Amino acid sequence: MFTNAPSKALNFFEFPSLLLTMSSGDRRDAAAATGEVKNGIVSGELSQRQLQPAGVVAPNQNQRLRLNPNKDHKPESYEDLQLDFSPSIFSSLERYLPPTMLGANRDEKVKFMREILLKYLPQGERTRALRHREYRQKIISNYQPLHRELYTMHPANFFVAPFLKAIGDNTEDSFRSIISEPSPGVFTFEMLQPRFCELVLAEVESFEKWVNESNFRIMRPNTMNKYGAVLDDFGLETMLDKLMESFIRPLSKVFFLEVGGSTLDSHHGFVVEYGKDRDVDLGFHVDDSEVTLNVCLGKQFTGGELFFRGTRCEKHVNTGSQAEEIFDYSHVPGRAVLHRGRHRHGARATTSGHRVNLLLWCRSSVFREMKRYQKDFSNWCGECFREKKERQRLSIAATKSELLRRDAESTT
Ligand SMILES: O=C(O)CCC(=O)C(=O)O
Numbered sequence: 001m002f003t004n005a006p007s008k009a010l011n012f013f014e015f016p017s018l019l020l021t022m023s024s025g026d027r028r029d030a031a032a033a034t035g036e037v038k039n040g041i042v043s044g045e046l047s048q049r050q051l052q053p054a055g056v057v058a059p060n061q062n063q064r065l066r067l068n069p070n071k072d073h074k075p076e077s078y079e080d081l082q083l084d085f086s087p088s089i090f091s092s093l094e095r096y097l098p099p100t101m102l103g104a105n106r107d108e109k110v111k112f113m114r115e116i117l118l119k120y121l122p123q124g125e126r127t128r129a130l131r132h133r134e135y136r137q138k139i140i141s142n143y144q145p146l147h148r149e150l151y152t153m154h155p156a157n158f159f160v161a162p163f164l165k166a167i168g169d170n171t172e173d174s175f176r177s178i179i180s181e182p183s184p185g186v187f188t189f190e191m192l193q194p195r196f197c198e199l200v201l202a203e204v205e206s207f208e209k210w211v212n213e214s215n216f217r218i219m220r221p222n223t224m225n226k227y228g229a230v231l232d233d234f235g236l237e238t239m240l241d242k243l244m245e246s247f248i249r250p251l252s253k254v255f256f257l258e259v260g261g262s263t264l265d266s267h268h269g270f271v272v273e274y275g276k277d278r279d280v281d282l283g284f285h286v287d288d289s290e291v292t293l294n295v296c297l298g299k300q301f302t303g304g305e306l307f308f309r310g311t312r313c314e315k316h317v318n319t320g321s322q323a324e325e326i327f328d329y330s331h332v333p334g335r336a337v338l339h340r341g342r343h344r345h346g347a348r349a350t351t352s353g354h355r356v357n358l359l360l361w362c363r364s365s366v367f368r369e370m371k372r373y374q375k376d377f378s379n380w381c382g383e384c385f386r387e388k389k390e391r392q393r394l395s396i397a398a399t400k401s402e403l404l405r406r407d408a409e410s411t412t
């Protein structure tokens with residue numbers, strides 16, 4: 001059993017101390033650590049690190065952040081910049097800037113804040129973060145997008161009408177009216193318009209053509225796919241963040257509350273590709289996510305079914321499956337599957353044609369932090385649940401036999 005992880009986890013940083021000072025909506029990449037990658041397997045646990053206390057001094061500048069935010073200051077938007085931390089972290093941190101910095105131009109503020117943020121990362125990760133930033137910048141400044149309309153969220157152009165209506169109504173009933181749950185914890189629904197799927201396919205093809213022509217070496221989406229591309233790396237991060245916040249988080253709040261569904265705050269967005277000259281199948285694994293959105297974009301193919309085998313915590317990840325946990329799903333273009341990241345799954349061989357799927361691994365830094373202090377995950381791990389039920393059964397049986405024994409004693 002593998003944990004499928006980003007091939008190089010450069011943009012997701014462990015950042016617990018800052019996490020305590022930020023509003024929940026802003027706890028993004030900073031705290032979504034992905035664990036250590038060893039031979040393609042991720043340890044999954046956030047490691048404890050010594051972090052500097054709040055009030056750090058930025059390198060070469062003797063200016064301290066304010067202890068309390070300036071609530072009257074309206075922060076700038078950093079959404080249009082390709083940064084190694086989420087734009088909203090910059091907007092959030094801006095209120096803590098020393099008064100002399102508040103009037104500085106945006107570039108100066110970004111530089112100041114980046115230096116502070118980078119101080120929270122250990123040296124190895126800092127170097128990797130810088131390299132990833134350079135990598136992204138190289139792509140963004142050289143790759144000319146084919147369909148610019150994909151790079152900002154246009155719900156009416158992206159999604160099918162029933163999906164939009166259900167999200168707009170924002171009730172469990174409205175969600176259930178468009179969603180089916182063919183197996184516990186696996187939700188499927190019509191989501192993307194065919195034209196949107198075509199545009200994304202064309203954009204990915206155009207990006208790959210540019211990669212080949214320019215001999216650019218790209219990072220693959222994760223440790224298990226040799227093909228595919230990270231959408232966040234070539235400019236789609238902001239759009240995908242909106243997708244998570246406005247469309248996936250409302251659903252996850254209802255269906256995956258117990259794994260941080262209401263606090264999803266960072267994502268890893270990519271496409272996987274299967275078929276001739278591409279990946280064939282995908283081994284049994286869990287995702288490095290709390291909630292995974294997997295939507296088929298096309299094209300024409302046979303095979304490629306997803307197989308599910310129940311949700312497990314780290315301790316139980318290799319335990320057997322119960323009959324009711326075994327489920328196969330056949331992809332249909334435009335149709336989404338939503339499941340917990342810890343729901344064990346894999347993809348069967350795509351036997352003909354070309355299959356491309358869009359994946360959005362959604363993470364909750366709050367959930368990851370809380371998980372460190374818990375041992376019993378019976379509210380979402382099938383095996384913890386089974387063990388708990390068994391303990392209860394044994395305890396009831398023991399109580400019953402004790403009562404019977406006392407009863408027998410009193411009647412003799
Ligand atoms: O090929 C698929 O549909 C599954 C992809 C997947 O599970 C993943 O990338 O984590």
Ligand SMILES: [Fe+2]
Binds near residue numbers: 286
């Ligand atoms: Fe997966």
